Amino acid sequence: QSALTQPASVSGSPGQSITISCTGTSSDVGSYNLVSWYQQHPGKAPKLMIYEVSKRPSGVSNRFSGSKSGNTASLTISGLQAEDEADYYCCSYAGSSTRNWVFGGGTKLTVL
Amino acid sequence: EVQLVESGGGLVQPGRSLRLSCTASGFTFGDYAMSWVRQAPGKGLEWVGFIRSKAYGGTTEYAASVKGRFTISRDDSKSIAYLQMNSLKTEDTAVYYCTRDLQPWIQLWFGYWGQGTLVTVSS
Numbered sequence: 001q002s003a004l005t006q007p008a009s010v011s012g013s014p015g016q017s018i019t020i021s022c023t024g025t026s027s028d029v030g031s032y033n034l035v036s037w038y039q040q041h042p043g044k045a046p047k048l049m050i051y052e053v054s055k056r057p058s059g060v061s062n063r064f065s066g067s068k069s070g071n072t073a074s075l076t077i078s079g080l081q082a083e084d085e086a087d088y089y090c091c092s093y094a095g096s097s098t099r100n101w102v103f104g105g106g107t108k109l110t111v112l
Numbered sequence: 113e114v115q116l117v118e119s120g121g122g123l124v125q126p127g128r129s130l131r132l133s134c135t136a137s138g139f140t141f142g143d144y145a146m147s148w149v150r151q152a153p154g155k156g157l158e159w160v161g162f163i164r165s166k167a168y169g170g171t172t173e174y175a176a177s178v179k180g181r182f183t184i185s186r187d188d189s190k191s192i193a194y195l196q197m198n199s200l201k202t203e204d205t206a207v208y209y210c211t212r213d214l215q216p217w218i219q220l221w222f223g224y225w226g227q228g229t230l231v232t233v234s235s
């Protein structure tokens with residue numbers, strides 16, 4: 001069982017917007033603005049899409065945005081495109097020496 | 113261009129050892145903390161551990177699931193990070209990724225990833 005809770009799947013049509021939630025606790029998501037999101041296509045390595053809750057690394061489309069409220073972080077993808085179909089994982093710093101970073105179980109995004 | 117290339121994976125029996133390597137290029141290796149993240153077949157991501165840069169003591173942190181069995185080290189002269197895995201269990205079967213932060217010195221994000229190397233623990 002993953003430390004952070006994500007929906008197993010979400011779907012949307014091209015051009016639409018979707019939001020993926022990531023629920024943690026007051027020990028991780030709720031305590032730190034150190035939430036990141038990763039995109040993973042089948043057979044590929046994950047790619048950092050959002051860090052520090054809402055910042056985008058260079059080269060990541062501004063269609064991707066992040067936010068946080070309390071113990072729940074969210075990733076929103078606007079203007080869905082076929083290439084957005086992938087697995088998405090959230091991650092939070094959790095502060096202890098044996099639990100530094102915790103991941104969500106992943107969300108499969110299907111573009112209809 | 114930042115490149116991370118993992119090697120050393122393969123099939124190993126339970127209880128045995130294996131050492132993975134992560135060869136880095138395209139940046140000043142010694143300035144960065146290096147992390148390992150794994151992914152069991154069909155499952156999600158799991159942080160394994162990381163090693164700080166020498167400037168921050170070169171110390172290590174590990175997930176509870178591998179602490180005492182896995183050891184991360186680094187050779188800055190060769191730009192290589194290692195993951196020594198002892199007393200392997202079947203549940204250690206996974207693709208192991210080497211990662212680096214966006215920024216030097218600290219470890220906050222998994223900004224760059226290698227292609228991963230598969231470790232299969234089975235008799």
